[in-house]
Amino acid sequence: MSSSDLTTAEETVEPATTDRLDAVMRRGLEWLEAAVDRVNPIMVKETRQALKSRQFVLTFFLVLIACWITSFAVVAIVGPEVYYVAEGPTMLSFYFGILAFPLMLIVPYTAFRSLAVEQEDNTYELLSISALSTRQIITGKLGSAVVQMLVYLSAVSPCIAFTFLLRGVDTLTVALLLFYFMLTSLGLSMMALLAGTAARARYAQVILSVVLVLIFAYFLAGAIASSTMFILESYRFIRDPWFWIVNLAFLTAYATTFALVHSAAAAHIAFNSENRSSPMRWTMLVQQACFLGWVTVMLMAEGLRIFGDAAMFTLTVSAAYWYAMGAVLTSEWPYLSRRVQRSLPKSTLGEVFLTWLNPGPGTGYMFCIANFSFVAILAWALMFAMATSSGTTTSFFTEQFYVVVCWSYLVIFLGAGKLLIGLARRFIYVSLTAGVLLHVLLMLTAIGLPQILDYLAHPQQFRVEYSLLHISNPFWTLSLLANQSPSGFGATNPITLATLLIATALVVVLLNIRATWGEIQHQRQALPTRVAEEEAELHPTPESKPQSPWES
Numbered sequence: 001m002s003s004s005d006l007t008t009a010e011e012t013v014e015p016a017t018t019d020r021l022d023a024v025m026r027r028g029l030e031w032l033e034a035a036v037d038r039v040n041p042i043m044v045k046e047t048r049q050a051l052k053s054r055q056f057v058l059t060f061f062l063v064l065i066a067c068w069i070t071s072f073a074v075v076a077i078v079g080p081e082v083y084y085v086a087e088g089p090t091m092l093s094f095y096f097g098i099l100a101f102p103l104m105l106i107v108p109y110t111a112f113r114s115l116a117v118e119q120e121d122n123t124y125e126l127l128s129i130s131a132l133s134t135r136q137i138i139t140g141k142l143g144s145a146v147v148q149m150l151v152y153l154s155a156v157s158p159c160i161a162f163t164f165l166l167r168g169v170d171t172l173t174v175a176l177l178l179f180y181f182m183l184t185s186l187g188l189s190m191m192a193l194l195a196g197t198a199a200r201a202r203y204a205q206v207i208l209s210v211v212l213v214l215i216f217a218y219f220l221a222g223a224i225a226s227s228t229m230f231i232l233e234s235y236r237f238i239r240d241p242w243f244w245i246v247n248l249a250f251l252t253a254y255a256t257t258f259a260l261v262h263s264a265a266a267a268h269i270a271f272n273s274e275n276r277s278s279p280m281r282w283t284m285l286v287q288q289a290c291f292l293g294w295v296t297v298m299l300m301a302e303g304l305r306i307f308g309d310a311a312m313f314t315l316t317v318s319a320a321y322w323y324a325m326g327a328v329l330t331s332e333w334p335y336l337s338r339r340v341q342r343s344l345p346k347s348t349l350g351e352v353f354l355t356w357l358n359p360g361p362g363t364g365y366m367f368c369i370a371n372f373s374f375v376a377i378l379a380w381a382l383m384f385a386m387a388t389s390s391g392t393t394t395s396f397f398t399e400q401f402y403v404v405v406c407w408s409y410l411v412i413f414l415g416a417g418k419l420l421i422g423l424a425r426r427f428i429y430v431s432l433t434a435g436v437l438l439h440v441l442l443m444l445t446a447i448g449l450p451q452i453l454d455y456l457a458h459p460q461q462f463r464v465e466y467s468l469l470h471i472s473n474p475f476w477t478l479s480l481l482a483n484q485s486p487s488g489f490g491a492t493n494p495i496t497l498a499t500l501l502i503a504t505a506l507v508v509v510l511l512n513i514r515a516t517w518g519e520i521q522h523q524r525q526a527l528p529t530r531v532a533e534e535e536a537e538l539h540p541t542p543e544s545k546p547q548s549p550w551e552s
Contacts, residue, residue, distance in 0.1 A: 042140025086168030108188035115196030134266040145189040173234040197268035256287035277359035307386035311379040329364025330418040331435025362516030408501035415508035446472040
């Protein structure tokens, strides 16, 4: 082949390669344009405002200056020994301390202010009437916080990379610390957004600002201390298999709690006519399932010897969880809007199993009781298996009382709080926050009032002994049962105690059935004709296209 033929072949290949690259670049640009169009507009707006603010510019330069001073100071202090001594962990601890300041304090507080300002300036109404849903609004503001985290991280990352030159630092330790720093900052930002949804009045914003700053400062100090400890002891933690199991359990709890807080924040700024409760209840179910799953993993790893302790732990944690969730659910507004009624289950099977997921204090009460009853049955089964395998019945007898008494207390306090809220709503408006406060006041009254009465009856005794007067104190009663100390009850018979609590719990359930029955009777309503026509215009049915070459 002559040289002229080779030249012609090369000229033919080059245009073909250039055309192919141009096509790839064109497709890439089209994909980027489509991705940009789908980016949350709230995220774009909040990111522009945040990155242009004086606070961000000042914080960013302070972080850079702090990293620069730390780098020179540590190297200067170490001196010539820096060539021989592994000073990477020391330098890395300082850098993570600097990074913790914007991630644990500045970014979450900025997220709080971004939503609180909307309430102050009355601009949230403009967002609420737009095509964006409440979840998109919360997600957009959270996305802006993520962008700020990445910017601060990009400023410190070269310094963190510099620590590898000083030796003593491994990649896995740095990756884990960065990952958990980002998760902690993201969780604090989500909590700040939830607080921002509640900041309607000026005085509430001031109080919440002070409380949040104290919480963020606590997490800042904890992040600095824990990161320093982990850097120095990481070689010991990473080799332990339980370290990774605990991390997976923590990530599961983090993900479910994050989803629950996100749903709560979106529900708090949603219209009253929307279904704000069902997404939260689904998340609660998932969270309980994950918790029980990890308890099962622990039982499989440790065996029968921890069945009793695992049952007590599971029951106690579940009781505290469902009391907190029940205080919120039983404080909901009892009336369903027509929009919510149009989303109720259609089939009989759906009404049987999904009715308790509908909004309302009655369904919320039964939802919490049903979930905790399931956990109580599992705990009793674990205790029975432990007693059968070991052949001891004394501890099982006490643990049975613990299950029954714990279940009774939850039924009584949630039911009594719901009845109290319903009674108050006959005369005044009781908001969700006020309902939760009524639950807290009821619990405090049940704990403190017997103490006061007993002290007034026996002022000469500094220490009050347990009696039937203190049956309303769940913490004292359950602690005595958990410690398996019958002598701590004094003259009170545990059988009499359990009988009174079960009878009271059944009475409370019967008193709540009437209001709950009214909520269960809600039927699904058909979509109005005008609304159906508008939905058909906004979301037309796509044209049917051929599914195979043989269809015309």
